Amino acid sequence: MNILIENGRVIDPGQAVDREATSLFVVAGRIAAIGEAPAGFVADEVVDAAGCVVCPGLIDLGARLNSIEAELAAAVAGGVTSVVVPPDADPPLDEPELADRLVHRGREIGKARVLPLGALTLGLQGERLSELAGLKKAGCVAFSQAKVPVVDTEALLRALEYAASFAFPVFLHPQDHWLSRNGIAHDGEVAARLGLAGIPVAAETIAIATIVQLVRDTGCRVHLTRLSSAAGVTLAKAAMAEGLPLSFDVGVHHLLLTENDIGFFNTHARFQPPLRTQADRAALSAAAAAGFAAICSDHTPVGADDKLVPFAEAKPGATGLEVLLPLTLKWAEQEGVALSAALARITSAPAAILGLSGGSLAIGAAADICIFDPEAEWQLTPEALKSRGKNSPWLGCQMSGKVRRTLVGGRVVY
Amino acid sequence: MHNPQLNDRGELTHLLSTEGLPRAILTQILDTAESFMEVSAREVKKVPLLRGKSVFNLFFENSTRTRTTFEIAAKRLSADVINLDIGRSSTAKGETLLDTIDNLCAMHANLFVVRHASSGAPYLIAEHLRRIGRDDIHVVNAGDGRHAHPTQGLLDMYTIRHYKKDFSNLRVAIVGDILHSRVARSDIHALTTLGVPEVRAIGPETLLPKHLDKLGVHVFHDMEAGLKDCDVVIMLRLQNERMNGALLPSAGEYFRHYGLTPQKLALAKPDAIVMHPGPMNRGVEIHSAVADGPQAVILPQVTFGIAVRMAVMSIVAGN
Secondary structure (H helix, E strand, O other): OEEEEEEEEEEEHHHOEEEEEEEEEEEOOEEEEEOOOOOOOOOOEEEEOOOOEEEEOEEEOOEOOOOHHHHHHHHHHOOEEEEEEOOOOOOOOOOHHHHHHHHHHHHHHOOOEEEEEEEOEHHHOOOOEOOHHHHHHOOOOEEEOOOOOOOOHHHHHHHHHHHHHOOOOEEEOOOOHHHHOOOOEEOOHHHHHHOOOEEOOHHHHHHHHHHHHHHHHHOOOEEEOOOOOHHHHHHHHHHHHOOOOEEEEEEHHHHOOOHHHHOOOOHHHOOOOOOOOHHHHHHHHHHHHOOOEEEEOOEOOOOHHHOOOOHHHOOOOOOOOOOHHHHHHHHHHHHOOOHHHHHHOOOHHHHHHHOOOOOOOOOOOEOOEEEEEEEEEEEOOHHHOOOOOOOOOOOOOEEEEEEEEEEEOOEEOO | OOOOOEOOOOOEOOEOOOOOOOHHHHHHHHHHHHHHOOHHHOOOOOOOOOOOOEEEEEEOOOOHHHHHHHHHHHHHOOOEEEEEOHHHOOHHHOOOHHHHHHHHHHOOOOEEEEEEOOOOHHHHHHHHHHHOOOOOOEEEEEEEOOOEOHHHHHHHHHHHHHHHOOOOOOEEEEEOOOOOOHHHHHHHHHHHHOOOOEEEEEOOHHHOOOOHHHHOOEEEOOHHHHHOOOOEEEEOOOOHHHOOOOOOOOHHHHHHHHOEOHHHHOOOOOOOEEEOOOOOOEOOOEOHHHHOOOOEOHHHHHHHHHHHHHHHHHHHHOO
């Protein structure tokens, strides 16, 4: 099947391509050419992308797929062609068979690619190692504890040693168990005012310091997920400057919101890690703008009833797959980040973290493509979302940037 | 930001917190309470302001004393009072908070007095009432988690005004477990709104929230320094479960450093008043000689509390 995508602004941050009104040619599921048609190309299907941006499909470094069909449909509706799935499902993804089933189910549904993270330890208990090699063989792209801290530092050391033996990357959410277990909001002015138990920044920095030291000792490749503080960014950047095999990401909501958005106990502004101060938000934003951090949705569908409860009882997180692109665009506009640089944070940067060849429109690469109208406005309502998760601090707000078409492996899936 | 306590005309429709309320509304509540003081001294202690209205006391957390004061206040306003011991009924059967509220709305409630262990629960209820279009039902927060206890804060303001007349030249110290205290937060916001120039918080760092200074409070770890020249000393209750553990080594050490003794009180102004929201732990946060001494106004606080709660209920739900 040959597809011609014509008249679009083709942006491929990985290759520094940004060309107005250009044609992109897809042959047999792969990118065949940009600009000039390959010899003998006859289009079976023509997609008019006038007024639209044509870029690599988005790679989301963290999205929960509670109801997998709906969430994968939401992914492609949001231009996301690869979804990294954390292992905190029910049951946790700690056996090769479970990973195998998830990957298989993803293929069957045939929307976005499913890239599972295997549980680093059995049941995410932080005690006994999972069968990492078996999970890898079943399709896990890396290992993780989701957001469950490993309390026992020796267990963490052993896990990183073992993962390093096989050169498996590990995703870790840096949060000290003891300093975060009772907390609900950033330990700052808003928590003081509202009488909410605080999670200090030290919960993040202590965990990062521990992880960095263990990376130094083991050589394990570690990706830090969802940083929330300026001090955390400083530590992670210092470790990267030292040459350690470390990377990090930020949730898109943390680039735009602060503790003040909790207002009068708005449960949609409850996140894990918590939204912190304006200075923290600015540091996360600067790290992303300077190309240090990838951006992800941290998609967490939560039922309406789990948000219609007092703040401390509400489940943290927000729906993300369908707002990752518009919120990244909003951030870029607000912070004066070039479109191509912003798209890099959700395409080539996560691909590099995962060691994947995706996230690019290079000739010969799989044709995972997102076509979106950057000017199109739409209102975020529960009905506008395909995800089962209607939980968002942006409900009722106007979003700029609407996905028109999504291709995965050269198939139009949205 | 929309202030959920006020209606479109800027009038008080729910009392959820003393934070964000204009000084005029705080003063209106205190003035109204003053006019009710006389009612409690009458032979027939009733006014008809809430006649025919139903006040539901929803205590998701037990507190016989606070519930009783609201009940007395509502009855003096001629309201029908229904006490629901929620802890043992619906939520124990798995019903959500808002399902409970919907059911009570269907029973033609006019006013909910809510006590809940979670900070923000009364906001959730007020927001829900707005969403379902029941502007005719009002919420009074009787204490939510660590967040707010606005009627206690207001009765504290009433007490201070009664004894000190004017807020604009006072130095007020709040002593003890401010971190876990909804009373302290309500006092701080009310004091700063009413124009008290210096509010002090005294306690060990483990019992003080971070960034308390941002609420306009001066923090003292040394009680002697903090009490110096104060006009009002508000003591807070130390919960039993916090006396021995990671926050404090022992009740004895706490009393030695943060207990109010006659010697320490002597550092405040000679006419300083001593307040406590009750129930007191004698020998833990306050010495009996102070609690029973001439500067203590702890029992008048309770009397004023009835008038203040009458004022609040009549303002939000009166005709």
